[in-house]
Amino acid sequence: MVRVKSVRTVICPLCGGKGFVHTEWFAFQPVPGSETECPECEGLGRVPEALEEISGPEPQDERRTELLAEWVRAYREARRRGLSPEEARRAAEREVWGFEELPF
Numbered sequence: 001m002v003r004v005k006s007v008r009t010v011i012c013p014l015c016g017g018k019g020f021v022h023t024e025w026f027a028f029q030p031v032p033g034s035e036t037e038c039p040e041c042e043g044l045g046r047v048p049e050a051l052e053e054i055s056g057p058e059p060q061d062e063r064r065t066e067l068l069a070e071w072v073r074a075y076r077e078a079r080r081r082g083l084s085p086e087e088a089r090r091a092a093e094r095e096v097w098g099f100e101e102l103p104f
Helices: 062-080 085-097
Strands: 002-011 020-022 035-037 046-055
Touching: 062 085
Parallel strands: none
Antiparallel strands: 002 046, 020 035
């Protein structure tokens, strides 16, 4: 897990602070009128930069992670068998937490 302690904004490296990028080029020259909002800075021209990061282990309960992985496996199996998303969710919950038998 990485937590950011402090952040500053810097000029966007993709658009150079303009907030837009050219989408069409001809002979290595931008085509006039082909600008679009920069996907990196979303048109602002500046992006956040982390100055200091604090790293550490992800605080997780190991058993909880195992149960979540088992639920995902059961849900995917139920969807492969043709159940709707809601039915697959209920089937996975029954299988992992043992409320009743699976319907398939």
